[in-house]
Amino acid sequence: MTNDKYIAPPWIKYPTYPEKSSFWKTGSGAEYLIKYNETVDNKKEYYKIFPQAPSFKEDIVPADSLDEELKNYLESPKKALIIKLWQSDARPKYQIDFTDKKNQIFMYDTLYFDKSAHIHIGTKSYDSANEIVELLEKELQSISPNLWDNLKYTVLINALYYKLVTDINFTKEVIKTEGKDIIFKSDNLELGVQEDENGNYVGNNLLGLAVMEIRDVLAKVYENYDLIDWDISGDPYSRVRCACGHVH
Numbered sequence: 001m002t003n004d005k006y007i008a009p010p011w012i013k014y015p016t017y018p019e020k021s022s023f024w025k026t027g028s029g030a031e032y033l034i035k036y037n038e039t040v041d042n043k044k045e046y047y048k049i050f051p052q053a054p055s056f057k058e059d060i061v062p063a064d065s066l067d068e069e070l071k072n073y074l075e076s077p078k079k080a081l082i083i084k085l086w087q088s089d090a091r092p093k094y095q096i097d098f099t100d101k102k103n104q105i106f107m108y109d110t111l112y113f114d115k116s117a118h119i120h121i122g123t124k125s126y127d128s129a130n131e132i133v134e135l136l137e138k139e140l141q142s143i144s145p146n147l148w149d150n151l152k153y154t155v156l157i158n159a160l161y162y163k164l165v166t167d168i169n170f171t172k173e174v175i176k177t178e179g180k181d182i183i184f185k186s187d188n189l190e191l192g193v194q195e196d197e198n199g200n201y202v203g204n205n206l207l208g209l210a211v212m213e214i215r216d217v218l219a220k221v222y223e224n225y226d227l228i229d230w231d232i233s234g235d236p237y238s239r240v241r242c243a244c245g246h247v248h
Contacts, residue, residue: 005229006046007039008236011053012225015165015237018055018081021122032234039232049227051220054084054161063088070150073143080136081122082158083151090154092209093216096181098193098201105177109186111163111170112207117238119162132159156191157210164214168225168238174211175219182208182215 023029040046062071073079087093112129119126126132136155140148164170184207186192193203230236
């Protein structure tokens with residue numbers, strides 16, 4: 001690390017590979033970890049500049065209020081790699097007052113279904129956040145419908161997180177919405193909302209709640225992205241596109 005430029009943390013260099021992924025044990029992942037550990041002398045100070053992403057943090061301890069089936073699954077070696085609690089009660093961090101229309105920004109659920117880039121998580125590859133959720137719903141439903149109900153939001157927020165960090169341009173656009181309530185327009189009233197005949201929004205808006213929560217994390221993790229020395233770090237996972245459409 002020289003001239004206030006730093007090697008990229010593993011969770012930014014390869015943002016879709018969780019710390020527990022086998023990716024870090026061999027090949028380019030293992031080689032990068034060696035370089036990173038040899039370059040970063042003071043991890044405590046480094047983490048102040050580049051806080052660890054959820055994929056590299058210790059698991060959150062489940063709340064006592066969660067049922068035993070859920071807690072047992074979270075501690076099971078059979079737990080899917082992507083599943084990680086964001087809140088101890090497995091519920092959304094935010095709620096939105098739909099009547100406060102001055103503080104709202106609208107998005108469409110095309111982000112959820114977007115297939116413009118594959119999402120690589122560990123050794124698996126997915127076409128979209130929607131595909132991740134559908135596959136995990138099937139897996140969890142086969143264990144217990146109740147387990148799926150309790151982990152539905154957790155699955156969704158993790159799928160969206162990996163979707164957003166796949167492309168640095170998605171990441172930066174979400175961070176720009178700071179302070180705004182995010183509402184997704186969707187025909188699926190669990191994921192988003194629709195406007196009723198009285199002009200009121202109806203729906204659970206889980207996509208919006210999840211992206212707001214992810215935004216809090218991205219703002220901290222990527223705050224000093226511009227201080228990364230890509231000559232030391234090698235090519236970034238994705239490249240920034242400017243307004244003119246050029247890649248930098």
